[in-house]
Amino acid sequence: MASSFNFVIGSAKFIFAPIERCLNCKRNFDENMKVLQKLLKELNTVKEVIELRLSAEIHGGTMQTEEVKNWLDDVQRIKTEIEIIECKAKEKKFLSRVFLGKMVEEKVVELKAFLRKGKAFLGMVKSFKYIIVGGGVAAGYAAREFDRQGLKPGQLAIISKEAVAPYERPTLSKGYLNPNPKAAARLPEFHVCVGSGGDRLLPDWYKEKGIQLILGTEIVKVNLALKTLVEGADAKNMFYLRELEDADKLVESIKMKKYGKAVIIGGGYIGLEVAAAMSINDFDVTMVYPDPWCMPRLFTPTMAAFYESYYENKGIKIIKGTVSVGFNANANGEVKGVKLKDGRVLEADIVVVGVGARPLTALFKGQLEEDKGGIKTDGFFKTSMPGVYAVGDVATFPIKLYNEMRRVEHVDHARKSAKHAVKAIKANETGKELEEYDYLPYFYSRTFELSWQFYGDNVGETLFFRDDNPLSPKPKFGSYWIKDGKIVGAFLEGGTPEENKAIAKVSRLNPPLENLDQLKKEGLSFASKF
Structure with a gap:
């Protein structure tokens, strides 16, 4: 009886031992699949970093590109093999998962080796703080x-x-x-x-x-x-003045097309400055812009009238209220005419498009918070992602003086915001205190014998003062912007350094006004009191 019982026990062990091993293999398979998927995710991250850095070519030349290429090919191969394993595992067949167990164990070992090699490659890539x-x-x-x-x-x-x-x-x-x-x-x-x-x-x-x-x-x-x-629809002799290369090409074209006809599209900063430069270069210049007056983002109609009259006295023709809709070119691809929406066609040997530019934020879409067309920052130019700062015209930052977020397109802000951001970076690293950026908007331009400066905010009621006669040898005039009974901005054409400092100071102090007639009478001398 006892021997029969022992026989039964022994038979049971003989039968169930393989089943137990299978169950253990199944449990190991599930655990190893989790490990495999985790390693694969990490490997994909390393692969992406290596591909990005190789494309950027930010390295010291020490990375063996052929070896890296082979590694990237092998990573793609192993990813395909793992996808096959995952597909078979989803069939939920018990024995199928058991037999895959050994293969998964081998892939785990292989993935770990690939990760070590990939991280070694990253160590060869030069990086920067x-x-x-x-x-x-x-x-x-x-x-x-x-x-x-x-x-x-x-x-x-x-x-x-x-x-x-x-x-x-x-x-x-x-x-x-x-x-x-x-x-x-x-x-x-x-x-x-x-x-x-x-x-x-x-x-x-x-x-x-x-x-x-x-x-x-x-x-x-x-x-x-x-x-x-x-x-990472142009014709010859058609230019966008944004970089040094653009300016070099324009200079060469000016030499080739001497005494020719130039059409300037746009009546803003670039349009006004390039129109003046082309006139000085003895070109027959025509400006075209859709707005009712030039520089509408800053100039009042009265101010614009002066500059438009001044330019016309220099021989520059101005066409307002229409836009270009196309261009005529000769057999060599050189622009010969500008088609306007109103049906006119302007002869042209050179066309300069000065209609502004959008900030280059597309690279960071979905990665950084944006506001008002720019990358949103705080008063230290920190973005929504730690360690990433935005400066210049791509940054939408808080202007303390007006308690609002703005984006400023001007070289003065580019210089000052860059300086402040670096100070903020170093202050953050050392634990030092730093005041928030406190910027007074500032713009300027110089064309022909003219030179103007603007400080502050151009909102509210305007008050024009002084000589605005375009025939004056050295015209000097200006404007104040008044909001809620205070001066918030000031503009001055032809000012001395001291006078320009005075309008800057009054724009920051925002002094209250009791009598607008008195301000109009005093004009520039009012700012000089501060």
């Missing part, structure tokens, strides 16, 4: 401030689409188009930071400071979470 995307005015001023804040060599890189170190961009529509070769502005003359009275930062300065200039590189994709970047 700070990266400035864009090589405009703000980039140069930020670099100078980083240096002042104790930047160490190798910590900072500037990535720019242009092939030259940062320069003072306003020069392109002013001195760069001067017809006198001896007086025309050329690099290295206007590298930053000469625009604010500082030293000129030549390319060698960046090299001496250990700042890497990655030039001629357009960023076409950004992954802020991974902190990685990817590089």
